[in-house]
Amino acid sequence: MMDYSRIVNQSVRAVPPSGIRKFFDIVAEMPDAISLGVGEPDFVTPGHIRDAAIDSIEQGMTQYTSNWGRIQLRALIAEYLRERFALHYAAKDEVLVTVGGSEGIDLALRAIVSPGDEVLVPDPSFVAYAAGVRFAGGVPVPIPTPAEDAFRLRPEVLRAAITPRTKAVIFPYPNNPTGSVMPRAGLTAIAEVLADTDIIVLSDEIYAELSYGGEPHVSIATLPGMRERTVLLSGFSKSFAMTGWRVGYACGPREIIEMMCKIHQYTIMCASIQGQIAAEQALSRGLENDFQDIQAMVRSYDRRRRLMVDGFEKMGLRCFAPLGAFYVFPSIAMTGLGSEAFCEKLLYAEQVACVPGMAFGASGEGHIRCCYATAVDKLTEALKRIERFVKGL
């Protein structure tokens, strides 16, 4: 008998599988279930973007591209970041096109982390960071960002977590799962803590376009002294409803981006050419019409965001008012249930799927993540069912 548990890489084996897998299997069997467990827009990719990809197939554009990604796309990404977020990157060697934002996270970690290095990971946050750190041989160090701090990273908490082994800090704002954002004042304080260190900021800004409340997203890389120590990670999935195309990008100091490109070159070769051409269409049209599609999408999410916060507050669940992404993260503490038990009971009792907060780290316990990228009538119905469930506890 082969003992595979000894054969497989031990650091891979030690990473627990994503905690929400079993919910997925249960929901798949329930025809009337309303899923607030999704993590993608409820829009399909706009027609003009799909057409651009179809045209490219018909024209026989079916080859590899440069490892870095098509120069046309990189130039558009650079222009887009300059126009929308006042970020300045050279298309030639500071922009790398990746297979979704997720590949960018993995590449950045592998390019930076040496065995035993510590990477600070705000908790709660997206499930892939800590796993990625482990795969890279590093040690993920959770830094709590509790509800009392509006799920923001506080400078003194960051300072206290830094050790001589700290190589990088993940900076996931706007945040999945909480919807928390970092306003400029908060960023300035973080920048001051990092100023005299060699710590690299991996700023995951995939939700940057989904910011509410009138304050546009500010990238930490725009703060004085931060560009040289920041790798910006983003992609097209959330802001252009292009999740399945798998196109993302990483921008940063040439020396780091080159290392990331080296790994990318030997593992991925390049992102799919159709995805890249579709992304070019998304950006060039957006730059022409001031990103009207995004503006309309943001207005629509903003209404649903308010609807959800109001719905949870009215049923007696404290709900942090998020200013980014498309999730609400209400507290279920008053029910006395753990987040996993709550989600499981809710699913069986009312056929509403949410994601337990603890899937995003220990500080997420006592909360559930609900995605509001779903039609208003479904959200209203889901709120009704959750309320009935909570009242019946």
Place this chain on the structure above:
Amino acid sequence: MFDTLDMHILEILFEDARITPEQVSVMTGADVLEVRRRVKRLEDERVLIKYPAMINWERTEKEMVQAVIEVRVQPQRDRGFDAVAARIYEFEEVTSCYLMSGAYDLMVMLEAPTLKQLAAFVHAKLSTIESVTGTATHFILKTYKYGGAVFEGKGTDRRLAVTP
């Protein structure tokens, strides 16, 4: 002047006209009195015209014939196409009427209980209007999509039910 709140109100009601001012207030953060005031203004300015339900009559017992008619007209001095358009759209059979660019001038959409009545409308009423110089009638066989809603087939949500 249209601001973001106006846009919110219009987009919400376009999606579902049953949403109450109280719900609009929740979804926009605007005071409910302000929402009512805005709705009133949008109605007065005839931006908000009517709040009908979208019905797929093909699924009912109702007998009905629908047609699109391309109409060529002689524009009138000083009044252009507006006067003749008004003469046409005042007929109760006419459900929509548009001024068009291209090979013809007005596109008229019609509804009548029977083919006979629809045919009668075209030759007795429409063709006899003085400035109408020609018509071409096309019958609607099936409605796939109307006003942004898909009538045939179900909209599908292809997303995974749970993603991190």
